[in-house]
Amino acid sequence: MSEESKPVKGKGKEKDKEKEKEKAAKKLHRAIDGLSKDQVSQLLDLNPALANELGSGSNDDPNAVSEALRRLNLQDIMTGLASSGKNVKDMGAYKFWQTQPVPKFGEDDPNKPVEEGPIRNQTVDEIDKEPAPLLGGFEWSTIDLLDDSQLKEVWELLNGHYVEDDEAMFRFNYSSSILKWAMMPPGWKKEWHRGVRATQSRKLVGFIAAIPVELRIRDKVLRASEVNFLCIHKKLRSKRLAPVLIKEITRLCNLEGVFQAIYTGGIVLPRPVSTCRYYHRAINWQKLYEVGFSPLPPNSKPQFQIRKYAVPERVSIRGLREMQKKDVGAVQDLLTRYLAKYDMAAEFNKEEVEHWLLHHKKDALEEQVVWTYVVEDEHKKITDFISFYCLESSIIGPSKHSNVKAAYLFYYATETGLATPTDKEALKTRLNALVSDTLVYCKQYKFDVYNALSLMDNGLFLEDQKFGPGDGQLHYYLFNYRANPIAGGVDKKNRLDTENLSGIGKTQI
Ligand SMILES: CC(C)(COP(=O)(O)OP(=O)(O)OC[C@H]1O[C@@H](n2cnc3c(N)ncnc32)[C@H](O)[C@@H]1OP(=O)(O)O)[C@@H](O)C(=O)NCCC(=O)NCCS
Incomplete structure (x- = not known):
């Protein structure tokens, strides 16, 4: 908001x-x-x-x-x-978290960098082969997302019970397509889609998921997992079920020899490695105002706001076009070189780049989840790309609208930022042009708002492109890995830090 x-x-x-x-x-x-x-x-x-x-x-x-x-x-x-x-x-x-291999508040000297590495060392042999027992009346269930009826069960649980804003006005509404996209990248494992069912009714009442990720933190690359979609039915809250789900996904990852994880959340837990801020760029200001997402600033009028957020009619960059399958190799190469500058980033192979960035038009029934545009120069070289994905939120209270359709800025990369020494002004100009052009597409595809975090090089364009600061923060956490703090792109007063850009090059859906 x-x-x-x-x-x-x-x-x-x-x-x-x-x-x-x-x-x-x-x-x-x-x-x-x-x-x-x-x-x-x-x-x-x-x-x-x-x-x-x-x-x-x-x-x-x-x-x-x-x-x-x-x-x-x-x-x-x-x-x-x-x-x-x-x-x-x-x-x-933190009764649960203080028992886990995560850094604790106050244990390190903030002025002394720590040696980065695992907190607890274990081998697969030491890991329980069976899950911990659940409360009577509940049982573990591995969810097969290839089965549409089970996918629908996960969708229903999240649709009714997943993340809401502080005021309970909006709730994330991940579509089935985005759930498949987010939970089934190359290397995904069915065992890492773990649910809790009520034994009698068979109803799915809890869920947690992980996907594999090669995660680089500074100069070390970890075979890690990325944990997401932790959700418990509202009627079962505050019963200490979340720790049970977290321990279960840890066990399942450990059994595959994966002992580190990354996860993000809006709440403070011991202990964020970085904290980014959300920014929002209105596209359909009138609707955002009507649903209570955007305020009318004092001394302004709706028509001023609508004019302020007008979007260019046409894109400006020559050679900008939708990404195609033939671009995968070039995009992977460019992205890999671009992400190298961040303290924390994923290492993507070609299959992963294809999965995360390429929209497969042949799946006519699937809703489009990700939009990626590349710039091809006169020598047929891919010089830039930029992407965003779609995530709707349901409006919980009475409203004439039922949802807000949000585009989330995803990965981008540009040769302009790779020249040595980096010409920050040139990079700023280029990123502004790329983001401004995606605004045109966001409008074309009827998005209401464009969201971005203060990560990557976003500090160079958020304000120019009229993204306003939101009230949400996103904390990044590492499980079983001690790392020195990574800049989140905002200063101590939570203002965009355009000098000290973020070291985070990793997004989470
Ligand atoms: C998040 C959620 C699963 C927590 O369940 P709950 O019933 O409120 O909490 P429980 O009583 O089961 O467990 C509490 C413990 O889980 C921890 N916890 C709560 N939310 C957590 C999160 N998002 N990530 C990690 N740990 C979390 C708490 O800190 C607490 O541990 P502590 O004693 O060490 O502080 C539940 O509130 C929910 O489904 N919320 C909506 C979806 C959501 O926010 N998911 C997380 C997305 S980041």
Whole structure:
């Protein structure tokens, strides 16, 4: 959601919420009292939005910060901290996560780089061959996504119970096509699509998935997994089922000899390796306004906003065209060289580039998930490419619209950025042209909004292309791997950092 937007709620509801907030605030204050000085500093380092709320300089004096934290109301504290009160409650006591091989808050000296590497070393022989037992009435189930009825079950669970914004106005609605795309890349394993069913009704009530990824962190390449789509039916929340699912996917990955993982989330857990911010570029401003996604800024009028977000009629780059199968090799080569500059990125082979970037037109029944455009110069050389994927969100409350169709900026690369020494101005100009041209396509394909994070080189064009800062953050986590922090593209005040660009070259669907 856009930064300034605060949806108007009915009065009764607001009051109930006030009471809940008061209760949560009390608990939170108790948790704050339990934080050490180091933990307070780390908390602020990891939550630029929160540091921002507290004002500049407060980071230097942990006592003052604790005091200031106590004075804030819950909503203020939650800015950039968590997507729900649930997470705040657990701030002082990560009962599950403190047992896992992840770095803890306050354990490293922020001024001393750590030696990067695995936290726990194990061999496949040491791993349980059987899953941990579930609560009575529930059982494990491996989900076969090639079976349309099982794919539909996953879709139904996520459609009703997956990630919502803080105000419960929107919920991600991953289409069946995007689920297949995201969970079945080359090398995917059926065993890594793990569900929990109610034994009697057979209903799918929990899910977690992993896919294989060659993940480079600085100079080391890990055979890792990427964990995603953790979801528990709303009626089974807060029963400590999430840790059971997380331990199960860990076991299944370990059995394949994979001991490291990457995952992302909007909530703060021990301990993000990087934190990026969401940015949103309105395409259909009127609709975004009507559904409560975009506010009408003070002193503005709808027609001014609509004019502000007008999109060029035509693309500007000569030689820009849709990616075709014959481009896979050139795109893979360009992407590999481009991603080399980031501290963290995936290493993609040709099959993976084809999977993630090429839309197969022959699957007439499949909805298009990814759009990729390449620039071919007069010598038939591919000099640039840029891609985005489609992810809709359902509108939860009453509205004349049922969904918001969002394009998410995905991977891009350009020869312009690869010249040595890097000509930052030339790169900025080129990226602006590429992104501006994708706006034309986003409009053509009837997207309502174009979303991007502060990762890769996005700091060079987000503001120029009228992407506004959102209220969401995306934290990157590594499982069983200690790594020094990676720049997320925003400064301590959660503003776009155009000087110190992000070191993140990895997106997650
Ligand atoms: C995320 C979700 C599965 C958590 O389930 P829950 O019933 O709220 O939580 P449980 O009681 O089962 O477990 C709580 C533990 O899981 C951890 N946890 C919660 N969400 C987590 C997440 N997204 N990633 C990792 N751990 C998470 C909590 O920190 C807590 O551990 P702690 O004691 O160490 O702090 C559930 O809220 C859900 O389905 N939400 C909607 C989908 C979603 O947000 N998915 C995550 C996408 S990143």
